[in-house]
Amino acid sequence: xxxxxxxxxxxxxxxxxxxxxxxxxxxxxxxxxxxxxxxxxxxxxxxxxxxxxxxxxxxxxxxxxxxxxxxxxxxxxxxxxxxxxxxxxxxxxxxxxxxxxxxxxxxxxxxxxxxxxxxxxxxxxxxxxxxxxxxx
Amino acid sequence: xxxxxxxxxxxxxxxxxxxxxxxxxxxxxxxxxxxxxxxxxxxxxxxxxxxxxxxxxxxxxxxxxxxxxxxxxxxxxxxxxxxxxxxxxxxxxxxxxxxxxxxxxxxxxxxxxxxxxxxxxxxxxxxxxxxxxxxx
DNA sequence: TCCGGAAATTAGACAAAGTCCAGATTGCTG
DNA sequence: CAGCAATCTGGACTTTGTCTAATTTCCGGA
Numbered sequence: 645x646x647x648x649x650x651x652x653x654x655x656x657x658x659x660x661x662x663x664x665x666x667x668x669x670x671x672x673x674x675x676x677x678x679x680x681x682x683x684x685x686x687x688x689x690x691x692x693x694x695x696x697x698x699x700x701x702x703x704x705x706x707x708x709x710x711x712x713x714x715x716x717x718x719x720x721x722x723x724x725x726x727x728x729x730x731x732x733x734x735x736x737x738x739x740x741x742x743x744x745x746x747x748x749x750x751x752x753x754x755x756x757x758x759x760x761x762x763x764x765x766x767x768x769x770x771x772x773x774x775x776x777x778x779x780x
Numbered sequence: 781x782x783x784x785x786x787x788x789x790x791x792x793x794x795x796x797x798x799x800x801x802x803x804x805x806x807x808x809x810x811x812x813x814x815x816x817x818x819x820x821x822x823x824x825x826x827x828x829x830x831x832x833x834x835x836x837x838x839x840x841x842x843x844x845x846x847x848x849x850x851x852x853x854x855x856x857x858x859x860x861x862x863x864x865x866x867x868x869x870x871x872x873x874x875x876x877x878x879x880x881x882x883x884x885x886x887x888x889x890x891x892x893x894x895x896x897x898x899x900x901x902x903x904x905x906x907x908x909x910x911x912x913x914x915x916x
Numbered sequence: 917t918c919c920g921g922a923a924a925t926t927a928g929a930c931a932a933a934g935t936c937c938a939g940a941t942t943g944c945t946g
Numbered sequence: 947c948a949g950c951a952a953t954c955t956g957g958a959c960t961t962t963g964t965c966t967a968a969t970t971t972c973c974g975g976a
Contacts, residue, residue: 662952662953664942664943666954667953682933683933683934684933697954698954700935700954700955700957701954703934703935717858719855719856719857719858721855722855722861722962722963723933724932724933725933725934737897739901748894748895752895753891753892753894754892754893755889755890755891755908757888757889757890758884759888761873761912764914765875765912765914766913768876768913769911770910771908771909771911772906772908773907773908773909774906775905775907776904777902778900778902779899779900779901798972800924800972801971802925819963833925834925834926834927835926835927835963836926836927836965837924839962840925858934859933859934859961860962861962
């Protein structure tokens with residue numbers, strides 16, 4: 645599957661998002677790379693050639709993508725949020741020195757022994773983050 | 781065990797921290813409550829009566845406590861870091877609507893199937909966060 | 917007790933991430 | 947083409963956290 649800009653329009657429509665020029669560019673930045681990007685990084689990518697998309701739009705669009713389930717939010721770094729185009733169940737390895745973030749497929753990971761939740765609560769998601777450091 | 785200010789001095793010394801007035805107050809705020817507090821909250825607590833401790837000192841002190849292993853950092857909210865006086869192995873439940881954060885004892889939780897790390901890497905910690913929401 | 921230096925604290929300027937708003941643009945639809 | 951809703955924009959603003967240079971506190975030795 646190639647993540648062309650044309651395909652992005654379909655992807656957006658499939659998630660009930662009106663595919664505007666800016667939204668296509670932002671989706672393309674995330675999906676063509678298949679990487680975890682911060683809002684800042686998205687803005688830099690989208691505006692490499694000429695300045696095309698404003699900061700407000702980048703933030704609005706990422707929030708919209710989040711609501712529509714097109715991307716996931718990864719909170720590992722106290723200073724910025726990462727957006728993850730991979731919405732399949734998976735976990736993360738975070739390299740604390742470099743800030744490098746990578747995926748762990750959830751398929752083989754098993755978590756047991758969690759206490760039951762109160763009746764009026766539902767699990768929205770389980771985030772498992774393995775923080776690693778380069779050996780001294 | 782009562783977390784009196786006098787006991788705080790001993791706790792700090794035991795962690796190789798010079799127990800100054802401000803540090804004792806900050807430690808007392810965290811340990812007497814046994815709760816997760818943000819830097820802002822710590823500052824508010826410490827300065828309820830009169831303004832006694834500066835913002836810089838609160839941040840410096842929390843960072844120092846972190847380095848010395850007196851507290852843990854919990855990164856769940858994109859907008860602020862929480863400091864956790866409980867340094868025993870445990871996980872967290874985060875109520876996304878209210879921002880309420882509570883502990884899950886790690887004793888009965890078992891995580892299996894994590895992929896092996898590259899040789900030159902060491903695990904610094906595993907953060908497991910269960911994000912929950914009030915049922916509709 | 918007084919002195920000097922090291923450690924700690926401070927106010928406030930600064931930086932970075934993110935939010936908000938009022939006005940301009942875009943793209944329908946009739 | 948007019949009208950209208952959705953979208954986008956620049957820029958001011960807020961919040962969390964950092965940095966720095968100056969002051970204060972603490973303590974050991976003469």
